Each structure stands twice: as C-alpha cells, then as structure tokens.
Amino acid sequence: MNEEILIAGFGGQGVLSMGKILAYAGMMQGKEVCWMPSYGPEMRGGTANVTVIIGDKTIYSPILQTFDTIVILNQQSLIKFESAVRTGGKLFYDSNGLKTLPTRKDISIYHIPATAKSAEMQNLKIFNIMMLGGLLEKLPIVNKKFIEQGLYKSLPERAHNMIPLNMEAFSIGANIVETIHEI
Amino acid sequence: MKRVLPEKYMFSYQGDGDLAAIGTGETIHTCNRGENIAIFFINNGIYGMTGGQMAPTTLPGMKSSTSPYGRNLDTMGHPLSLTEMIAQLHGTYYVTRQSVHTPANIRKCKQAIKKAFENQKLQKGLSFVEIVSNCNSGWKMPPVEANKWMEEHMFAAYPLGDIKLPKE
Amino acid sequence: MDSNIRLMKGNEAIAEAAIRHGVDAYFGYPITPQSEIIEYLAKEDPFTKRNGMVVLQAESEIAAINMVYGAAGCGKKAMTSSSSPGISLKQEGVSYLAGAELPCVIVNVVRGGPGLGTIQPSQADYFQSVKGGGHGDYHMIVLAPSTVQEQYDFVALGFDLAFKYRTPLLILSDGAIGQMMEKVVLSEEKPRDNTVPDWAIVGKTPNRERNYITSLFLDAEVQENQNKRLQKKYTEIRQNEIRFEEFMTHDAEYLIVAYGISARISQKVVETARNQGIKLGMLRPITLWPFPSKRLVELSQQLQGILCVEMSAGQMVEDVKLAVECKIPVKHYGRMGGIIASPTEVFENFKTLFL
Numbered sequence: 001m002n003e004e005i006l007i008a009g010f011g012g013q014g015v016l017s018m019g020k021i022l023a024y025a026g027m028m029q030g031k032e033v034c035w036m037p038s039y040g041p042e043m044r045g046g047t048a049n050v051t052v053i054i055g056d057k058t059i060y061s062p063i064l065q066t067f068d069t070i071v072i073l074n075q076q077s078l079i080k081f082e083s084a085v086r087t088g089g090k091l092f093y094d095s096n097g098l099k100t101l102p103t104r105k106d107i108s109i110y111h112i113p114a115t116a117k118s119a120e121m122q123n124l125k126i127f128n129i130m131m132l133g134g135l136l137e138k139l140p141i142v143n144k145k146f147i148e149q150g151l152y153k154s155l156p157e158r159a160h161n162m163i164p165l166n167m168e169a170f171s172i173g174a175n176i177v178e179t180i181h182e183i
Numbered sequence: 184m185k186r187v188l189p190e191k192y193m194f195s196y197q198g199d200g201d202l203a204a205i206g207t208g209e210t211i212h213t214c215n216r217g218e219n220i221a222i223f224f225i226n227n228g229i230y231g232m233t234g235g236q237m238a239p240t241t242l243p244g245m246k247s248s249t250s251p252y253g254r255n256l257d258t259m260g261h262p263l264s265l266t267e268m269i270a271q272l273h274g275t276y277y278v279t280r281q282s283v284h285t286p287a288n289i290r291k292c293k294q295a296i297k298k299a300f301e302n303q304k305l306q307k308g309l310s311f312v313e314i315v316s317n318c319n320s321g322w323k324m325p326p327v328e329a330n331k332w333m334e335e336h337m338f339a340a341y342p343l344g345d346i347k348l349p350k351e
Numbered sequence: 352m353d354s355n356i357r358l359m360k361g362n363e364a365i366a367e368a369a370i371r372h373g374v375d376a377y378f379g380y381p382i383t384p385q386s387e388i389i390e391y392l393a394k395e396d397p398f399t400k401r402n403g404m405v406v407l408q409a410e411s412e413i414a415a416i417n418m419v420y421g422a423a424g425c426g427k428k429a430m431t432s433s434s435s436p437g438i439s440l441k442q443e444g445v446s447y448l449a450g451a452e453l454p455c456v457i458v459n460v461v462r463g464g465p466g467l468g469t470i471q472p473s474q475a476d477y478f479q480s481v482k483g484g485g486h487g488d489y490h491m492i493v494l495a496p497s498t499v500q501e502q503y504d505f506v507a508l509g510f511d512l513a514f515k516y517r518t519p520l521l522i523l524s525d526g527a528i529g530q531m532m533e534k535v536v537l538s539e540e541k542p543r544d545n546t547v548p549d550w551a552i553v554g555k556t557p558n559r560e561r562n563y564i565t566s567l568f569l570d571a572e573v574q575e576n577q578n579k580r581l582q583k584k585y586t587e588i589r590q591n592e593i594r595f596e597e598f599m600t601h602d603a604e605y606l607i608v609a610y611g612i613s614a615r616i617s618q619k620v621v622e623t624a625r626n627q628g629i630k631l632g633m634l635r636p637i638t639l640w641p642f643p644s645k646r647l648v649e650l651s652q653q654l655q656g657i658l659c660v661e662m663s664a665g666q667m668v669e670d671v672k673l674a675v676e677c678k679i680p681v682k683h684y685g686r687m688g689g690i691i692a693s694p695t696e697v698f699e700n701f702k703t704l705f706l
Contacts, residue, residue, distance in 0.1 A: 020358075020532070027358050027534050035358070061619035062531050063612070065693035134575070157450035205380075205411040218554065236381040236390070237408055249381060249408050258398070315568040 002032070002055025003141050008081055009073025011048040014128030017031055017051035017154065018071075021132060024150030025142040036062035037065035047076050054141050069139055071131060075099055088183065092135050094127075102180075109180040110138050117176055118169065125162075126169035133173020144170070185220050192303060194221040200230050202316045203265045207239075210265060217274030218307040219224055221299035224311065226265065227318040228303070228337060235321035239263035242340055247321070266313045270347040273341040276308035278347035282315045307349065315341050361502040361528040364434065364535050365458055368506035369404070370397045373543040374429035374456075377406040378418035382434045384471040384526040388629050402543050406452040412437035416444030416457075423453040424564040426551025428510050428544075432527070433456035435476055436467055438484075445519055446485030448625035449581070451551075454513035456506060457491075457591060457648035458522045459461030463689030471689025472526030474611060477666035480523050481640040486580055490585050492520040492592060493639040495610040499533035501580050501637075507538070512592060516584055517550070523639060525528040525662070527612040527691060547657025594637035599625060605705055606650060609660040612638050612691065619694035620701065631701070639667070643673035653669070656680040656705045660697055663687060680705070 005022070009015045012062040036051040051067075053059045057127050066086045072078045072093040082102050085091050090108045095101065096115035112134030118127040129151075136142065147170060151163050185193040202210050202224050210222070222281040229247050230236040237254060240262055243251040254262075269276040277299065281292035292314060299310035315337050319329035359367065366388045371378055379389040389408060389605055397404035405422075409415035415431045433441065438459045448455055453491040463469035480493045492512050494505045505522050547553055552562050560584035567576040596614075599621055609617040614635040624631035634650065636643050636702045651657070659668035665683035672681045684700045685691045687688065692700075 022531060024358055027356070033358065033532075033534055036527070037530060059533070059615075060622060061616040061694045062691055063527070063616055063691045064619075065695040207410065233381050233383050234386055236386060239410065248386070248390045251394045252396065288610060324556075 002053055002057050002059060003069065003139070004067045005052045005054070005069045005071070006049060006064075006067045006081060006084065007052065007071040007073070008047065008049035008077035008113065009071075010181070013073050014050070014125075015048045015073065016050050018128040018132055018153045019052045020143065021129070021150045022052050022054070022149065024153045025146040026052075028146040028149045028153070029142050031055060031142070032057065032059050034059045034062045047080075049077065049081075069135075071135060072098075072102070073131070078102060090139060092131070092138070092177075095124035105181070106183065108138075108182045110134065111178045111180050112173060113176055113178075114173060117172060121169075121172075123165070123169075126166060129166045130169045130176075132172035133170035133175075134177035135173075136170075137177050138179075186220055192300060193219075194219075194223060194299070196223050197225070198230070198232070199224075199226050199240040199333070203239040203263050204267065206343055207263075207265070211269060214269040214309055215272045215274045217276070218308055219303055219306055221296075221303055221310045221312065223296070223299075224313040225316050226313055226317040226337075226341060227321070228262075229321040230316050231318040232320045234243070235318070237325075239265075241339075242284070242336055245336075250289045256273075264341065266311065266341075266346060269311060274309055275347060277302055277310040277345075277349055279311070280313040280315060280341060280343050282343055284317070284333060288343075301337070302349070313341070315343065352372040357535050357537060358532050359499055359503075359531050359535045360387055360530060361499045361524060362495075362530070364390045364461065364499050364503040365506055365522070365524075366391035366395070367535075368503040368536065369430060370395060370401055371538055371540045372510060373402065373428065373541040374430055374506070374510065375543055376407070376418075376422045376429045378407050378409050378415040378422070378429065378431050379411050380412050380415050380433065380437060382412075382437045382470070384462055384529050385432055385434045385458070387526075387529070388458065388460075390705050402540065404543065408532055412539075413444065416441035416448075418493050419455050419457075420444055420448055420451070422450070422451060423448065423455045424547040424552050426553065428454075428456075428514075429481040430456040430458070430506075432460065433465050434460045434462045434470075436462075438476065438479070442479075442485035444485075445491065446483075446487050446489060447566045448519040449485070449489035449491065450487060450577070451520065451564050452517040452581075452584075453564065454510070455519050456509040456513055456522060457519060458524060461523065461525040463687070469689040470526065472529075472612060472660050472662065472691060473523055473687070473689055474613060474685075475666065475687065476523065477639065477661065477663060480521055480672070481642070481644070482668050487522075487706065489581060490518075490588075490640050492516070492518060492588060492641075493523050494520065494594075495523045495637060495639050496528060497614045497635060499528065499531065499613050500535050502528060503535050503537065514548070516588055517522065518584065518588075523611065525612050526689075564624045589641040592638060593641045593645070594642050595643040596635045596637060597646075598633040598635065600632035600634060600650060602630055602631040603650070603653065604655050605632070605701070606654050606657045607633045607660055607697075607701070608636070608647070608657055608667065609633065610639060610667070613660045613662060613685075614693050616692065618695060620660075620698045623694065623698050624645070629706070636667075642670050643675070644670070647671060647674040651675040654679055658704060659683045659685075660692070661685040662691060
C-alpha cells in the first residue's frame with residue numbers, strides 16, 4: 001500500500017523540509033516516494049503545503065483531493081483540510097495557534113504539542129522534526145534510522161552538526177504525541 | 184500608449200530584467216526617440232521576484248542563484264549600466280540616479296520623480312530616474328545590513344546623482 | 352545506498368541529465384517554474400568542475416535560442432529551457448533551427464497562460480508544441496515526460512533523436528513535474544563526444560566542400576525542395592518514432608488519453624474505476640508529435656468512448672478525434688490557468704460524461 005500524506009501549515013514552519021526529510025527517509029528505505037509542494041505566491045508568508053506519498057507500489061497521482069494522513073499546523077489548514085482525511089485515516093495537529101480543534105469521529109486524531117515543547121527547549125527550528133517524530137510514532141511507515149540518513153541528505157553540510165539535536169527532537173516528538181481519539 | 188493618449192501622464196516602473204536584459208533594445212530605442220514619458224528603473228542588482236538570479240546589474244563577485252560562486256567577469260560579463268548609456272542619447276532630457284535608503288535620499292528622490300513628471304507636462308521629452316535599491320531576501324541579508332552593503336558596494340558601481348540635466 | 356539513486360526535483364533531473372549525457376552547452380534565462388535548471392547547472396559549474404559543459408545565462412530567451420542555433424550549427428549538443436512565455440519568445444529561433452535542420456533539445460516547463468499568465472502548471476502549450484509554434488511547415492519531435500525519471504531519461508533520448516533526424520526536439524514538461532521530487536536512477540556520466548558531424552560548420556578544410564547552415568532559400572523552387580526534404584524526414588519520424596504507454600487497456604471499454612502530469616492523475620482514476628468494476632484504461636502518448644493515432648484507431652474498435660484529460664481548454668482532444676475520425680464519442684475534461692484537476696474530480700466527470 002502507498003501512504004498518501006499531506007502536511008499543511010504556514011510558509012516558514014518548515015512544512016516543505018519536513019516533507020522532504022520524510023521522502024528522503026522513505027527513499028533510503030528503498031520505497032517509492034513522491035514529494036509534491038504547493039508553490040507560488042502563497043509560499044511567501046501564506047499557507048504552504050506538501051503532499052508526500054511513500055509506499056511499495058508505483059506512485060500514480062501526486063495530486064490528490066483526499067489523503068490517508070494529514071498533518072495540520074495552522075488554523076487555515078484545519079478549516080481547509082479536516083474534511084480531506086479519508087474515513088479511517090489519521091489527522092495530526094499542533095494546537096498552537098488553533099482556535100478550534102478537529103471534531104471528526106470517523107478518523108484517528110493525534111495531538112503533538114511540538115511548538116510548546118520546542119519553545120521550552122528554546123529552539124523553534126526543531127519544531128518540524130518533532131512533529132515528524134510524533135507522526136512516525138503513530139504511523140510507522142519509515143524506520144527511524146532512515147530519518148537520520150534523510151537528514152544528512154536533505155540538510156546542507158554546514159547544518160550537519162545539528163543532526164544529533166534534530167534526532168533528539170525526533171525522539172521527544174515520539175514521546176509527546178497524545179492520542180485524542182483512535183478508531 | 185503615450186502616442187495614442189498624448190494628453191495623459193505615462194510612466195513605466197521597471198526592474199533590471201525587463202529594462203536592462205530582455206528589454207534593452209526597447210529601452211534604448213524608446214530613449215532614443217525621446218518619447219515624452221518618465222521611466223523609473225529600480226536597480227537592486229538581482230532578479231528579486233523570480234528568486235534571486237543574476238541580473239545584468241549584478242556586481243562583480245556578487246553571489247546569486249545563477250552565480251553561486253560570485254559573478255565571474257570572464258564568463259558572465261560586466262555589470263551593465265544602462266543609465267549612463269542612455270544619458271548619451273540625444274533623445275533623453277533628464278537622467279538621474281537616486282536611492283531611498285535614508286529620509287534625505289527619499290526627499291531627493293521625490294524631487295527627481297516630481298521633476299520627471301514636470302518635464303513630461305512641459306513636453307520636454309524623456310526623463311529617466313534610476314533608483315538604486317536593495318533586495319534583502321535575494322542578497323540573503325537582514326534589511327539593515329542590506330542597506331549598508333548597498334551603500335558600500337552598489338553606490339560605488341552606481342554612483343548617485345544627476346547624470347544628464349536639462350539645459351536651463 | 353547506491354549513489355546513483357537520488358531524490359530530485361524534475362527540473363534538477365533535467366540539469367543533471369544534461370551534464371551526464373555529455374551535452375556541450377546550455378543557454379538559458381531564468382523563469383519560474385523552471386529556474387532550478389539553470390540554477391542547478393550554475394551550482395554544479397560543469398565547465399570548470401565536471402566535463403567542460405558550457406553554461407551561460409543569456410540576456411533573454413531570444414538570445415538563448417539564437418545561441419543554441421550557433422552552437423548547434425557547430426555540430427555541438429546544445430540545449431535551452433524555459434517556461435511558456437519564454438518559449439513563445441523562442442519560436443522564431445525554433446523555426447530557423449527546423450529550417451536549417453539543426454538538432455537541439457528545448458525544454459518547456461509549461462505554466463498557465465495566455466500572456467504572462469501564472470506560475471502554476473498547465474498543459475495549454477500543446478498546440479504550440481505539436482502544430483508548429485513558429486512559422487512555416489515544420490515539426491519538432493515532442494516528448495512528454497510524466498515522471499521525474501523520464502525528465503532525466505528524455506534528455507539523452509532527446510539528443511539521440513534530434514541528431515538522428517537533424518531536428519529540434521522539445522521536451523514538453525509542466526510546472527508540477529518540474530517542481531515535484533521523485534526517486535531517479537542516474538546513468539553513468541559520459542565524457543563529451545568531440546565527433547564533428549559532417550554537416551557542421553567548424554572552418555572549411557581543403558579536402559571537402561563548404562558547409563552551409565541556413566534557413567534562407569530565396570529561390571522558391573529551392574525552398575520547395577527543402578520543404579520536400581523536411582516532409583520526407585517527418586514521414587520517416589512518423590514511421591519510426593511513435594512512443595506511448597498503455598495502462599489496463601487489454602479489456603477496456605472506456606479509455607482516458609492523457610500525457611505528462613495528467614497521465615499520472617488519470618492512472619489513479621483508472622485504478623478507482625477498476626475498483627468499482629468499470630473497465631477503464633489509459634493510453635499515454637509519450638511522443639505528442641508524432642502522435643500515436645494508429646494505436647488509438649486499433650483500440651477504438653473495443654471502446655465505447657474516450658476521455659481526454661488535459662490541463663487546457665481541450666487541445667490534444669482534437670488529435671484524438673482526428674485519429675478515431677469521431678467514430679466513437681471523444682470528450683475532454685480539464686482545468687485551466689494553473690489549476691490541476693484531482694483524480695476524484697476527473698472520475699466524477701468521467702462518470703457524468705459516459706455512464
């Protein structure tokens with residue numbers, strides 16, 4: 001099966017790079033991968049989203065209307081995409097900045113308080129990798145060791161000294177993910 | 184547009200791509216014909232809107248996404264100063280280079296822009312105002328640093344001031 | 352992991368393919384959504400760091416295509432890339448290349464138009480690509496990649512075909528394939544080939560006749576003969592170079608015809624339809640010119656209808672109708688101006704149109 005994932009939030013939250021790390025990790029694990037960003041004027045400060053598809057089958061459409069899993073990182077994305085999770089699918093969110101919370105009963109819902117936790121650690125740059133840790137804890141589609149390799153591939157060399165910290169954040173993410181509702 | 188609506192004020196607002204690269208021919212010939220319009224040329228040394236590629240105005244050694252190791256004069260040519268070139272054309276009436284990085288410069292630039300429109304009103308011909316500018320996202324600098332870099336480097340290549348003044 | 356397997360953007364794949372295939376020169380000008388091609392080449396700096404490939408940012412798209420004309424005339428493997436508005440600017444040069452029978456590869460990462468349009472993906476340059484674009488009776492071979500791997504592979508294939516037939520060749524991509532990242536298996540890097548084709552202009556030597564590279568034949572009879580030569584070549588290309596891919600067509604009662612990103616979307620539509628017991632298949636033209644008309648005719652015997660899925664107001668649909676001579680219903684579905692139809696949307700429209 002292929003897992004069709006959407007990550008949606010603000011430009012600048014590391015949405016695209018979170019997707020990229022996931023795609024790299026999937027590729028390292030020998031899977032088929034596709035990373036399809038929304039691009040264009042909306043990238044500049046507005047909303048940004050990326051579709052990541054990982055699996056064992058040939059990937060057909062990188063353009064989708066519904067997804068197996070959606071990661072929501074801001075209010076606009078919650079409004080726009082809550083209904084796009086397929087029945088039985090998964091929705092992950094960070095409640096920071098959300099005025100409302102997801103309400104669907106036919107999907108599993110998980111909360112990852114990554115903004116609060118990364119602020120506590122005084123490093124908002126590790127927010128997205130923490131989200132990824134939480135996501136993969138509940139959706140184990142790629143092995144953790146490939147995430148580390150994915151980081152080496154997707155980060156420029158000057159940032160490689162940050163990888164241990166990123167992996168720590170990844171583990172924290174896996175620990176702080178809360179199940180709100182599971183089916 | 185000016186030829187078909189001569190009673191209207193006309194101006195163009197252009198960057199270093201359309202004015203000094205793709206549209207070089209049109210710029211030179213518009214100036215040479217002395218069209219009674221005002222051209223405002225924003226020079227930030229880079230293609231800012233398309234993501235920071237090298238422009239004709241990019242300085243020697245300056246990094247951009249298509250000159251990631253700095254502009255190499257041997258393979259990428261020299262910075263093109265179209266403003267000095269068009270000042271030599273008989274068709275241009277007023278040519279000046281300004282900036283807007285301090286309140287004093289903003290005032291001067293306003294005067295230049297006003298003069299460009301006054302010239303047009305008096306049917307004097309073409310006025311050309313270059314405004315040297317920064318592009319902090321394209322230059323990958325915080326805004327204050329970008330202004331400082333502009334003062335130190337851009338003004339050396341593109342000195343501020345009037346280049347061609349009307350004969351009083 | 353094998354270092355020749357990489358996760359790449361479609362645009363980057365084209366640039367890396369150019370270096371590895373031993374292309375001699377790239378001339379381009381930045382335009383979204385394909386600027387990564389020239390940016391990647393600038394970063395790799397193959398001229399000083401790899402195999403000596405020339406990379407030059409021209410002052411305009413027109414300058415770039417004329418540089419291609421010059422380098423191609425010298426018998427070199429030259430390429431350029433742009434997106435829709437820039438490709439329109441190049442059309443005079445493309446016509447000259449076709450007229451002078453010069454090989455080259457041109458990449459169009461299509462965005463929404465007309466005019467300056469949008470920077471989002473589109474397939475509305477089909478007519479321009481396959482029906483001429485520039486003036487005169489000419490064709491380009493048009494390859495339409497639908498994966499990042501094909502973006503990579505079609506550079507080598509493109510140059511092989513362009514040189515085989517001495518013709519400009521177009522890789523018709525779009526903003527979606529250009530921007531998306533997929534796994535790419537890279538070929539080994541080839542050294543650049545210094546063989547000089549016998550028609551190239553490299554300075555006359557005493558032992559041969561002078562070579563001319565021109566598209567100007569003032570004598571009408573000579574010009575007609577040149578046209579006949581071109582047409583003979585196009586016939587040969589039609590006979591030998593039609594490429595397409597079929598997906599679940601063996602028992603299909605309905606068929607989607609789609610290329611590029613629309614083919615990827617349509618594969619998902621076919622999968623959904625099959626899950627619901629609807630016998631839908633897909634034909635994906637890989638060469639848009641020459642067009643796989645013959646295969647469509649064969650398939651049409653078993654079909655009740657064809658849906659063309661394109662990100663345009665309906666352009667390729669005309670070639671499909673011509674192919675099957677309107678003997679079965681042929682419909683079009685597509686979005687315009689940079690909007691991409693989702694598989695769900697296409698499937699709903701397929702059902703409305705045919706079931």
